[in-house]
Amino acid sequence: MTTTGPSTRTGVWLVGARGSLATTVVAGCGAVAAGLRPPVGMVTLTEPFADCGLPGVETLVFGGHDVVPCPLPKRAEQLAAQGVLPHDLPAAVRGELDAAEREIRTGGPVRGDRRDDDELIGAFAGHIADFRTRNGLARCVVVNVASTEPAPADPDGRLPASSLYAAAALRAGAPYVNFTPSTGIRHPRLAGPYEVPVAGRDGKTGQTMLRSVLGPMFAQRALTVRAWSGVNLLGGGDGAVLADPAAAAAKNAGKARVLAETLGTVPEGVVHIDDVPSLGDWKTAWDHIAFEGFLGTRMVLQTTWQGCDSALAAPLVLDLARLVARAHERGLTGPLPELGFYFKDPDEGASSALAEQYTALLGLAERLRETGA
Numbered sequence: 001m002t003t004t005g006p007s008t009r010t011g012v013w014l015v016g017a018r019g020s021l022a023t024t025v026v027a028g029c030g031a032v033a034a035g036l037r038p039p040v041g042m043v044t045l046t047e048p049f050a051d052c053g054l055p056g057v058e059t060l061v062f063g064g065h066d067v068v069p070c071p072l073p074k075r076a077e078q079l080a081a082q083g084v085l086p087h088d089l090p091a092a093v094r095g096e097l098d099a100a101e102r103e104i105r106t107g108g109p110v111r112g113d114r115r116d117d118d119e120l121i122g123a124f125a126g127h128i129a130d131f132r133t134r135n136g137l138a139r140c141v142v143v144n145v146a147s148t149e150p151a152p153a154d155p156d157g158r159l160p161a162s163s164l165y166a167a168a169a170l171r172a173g174a175p176y177v178n179f180t181p182s183t184g185i186r187h188p189r190l191a192g193p194y195e196v197p198v199a200g201r202d203g204k205t206g207q208t209m210l211r212s213v214l215g216p217m218f219a220q221r222a223l224t225v226r227a228w229s230g231v232n233l234l235g236g237g238d239g240a241v242l243a244d245p246a247a248a249a250a251k252n253a254g255k256a257r258v259l260a261e262t263l264g265t266v267p268e269g270v271v272h273i274d275d276v277p278s279l280g281d282w283k284t285a286w287d288h289i290a291f292e293g294f295l296g297t298r299m300v301l302q303t304t305w306q307g308c309d310s311a312l313a314a315p316l317v318l319d320l321a322r323l324v325a326r327a328h329e330r331g332l333t334g335p336l337p338e339l340g341f342y343f344k345d346p347d348e349g350a351s352s353a354l355a356e357q358y359t360a361l362l363g364l365a366e367r368l369r370e371t372g373a
Contacts, residue, residue, distance in 0.1 A: 017064025063103030215262030
């Protein structure tokens, strides 16, 4: 790959920068850039996006916020021991992991921090701006990949952490992507218009992706869905966080939206999320779909999805960082519903059907390819 000068480098500021997903993003980007691993799962490295002007993976520079102390190289070693990363990868990309670790700043709010919301936003925005200036970056995209937080109980109270980071991105003039179900930029006090591109909420990696394919299938074949129930078994940090019913409710909202919009109704059934610590970063998602065919004949479809969430999500984060960076370069502002392909809860105006979302994504690629303002 061609090496470019500092003026064309793009920053990716990860909120939750020492977590499993962020570590996989940094390690994976280093591996792909060096040609150590193929870019499996990166849609933006397929032919339809070849001439869109997206920043090369080799030009991405990483930093971020976190409140946990475990350094990225050590977290990468832990993930390799669990089979999430290839066993030899942490050593092969140690330089990239060390470089990103040096750019991680303490987030918050943490216990005992007496700063108010505006002071925290200012501090976080300063970190982002300093990262961009010191590294000579053309721009910096902020991507929230932190743990899910419950929806705020009092919209008039203090901003939740995810919204503090979103406000900091806006203050720093940085495009913003929310890959989590947390409130982020959708807090009423952060309502637009925005001077930078912003995108989505809650990355779509497994069970909901299947729902966005199967829901339209039932609707288009005029088959009546009576019930749709699901179970998610997962471990690691996500499993522990989602054991909180309030956090699980925030997570399940996007799953319900897909069914409501693709089926035109909400069938019976709920999604249960169970914490199974021994699974680590691996998850199993099971769906039971009861439907009726001609003459009321009752039938059932069951699906089982087993995968590693970090490995599924990391290429999507890299895609989104590249697409939103290019959108910023092209002068686009505000929500980008064309990126609904990547989200359970996309921006207003996006379809919930995967095929239609992919068509919209190709349309955005054409817009990014165009020359001029």
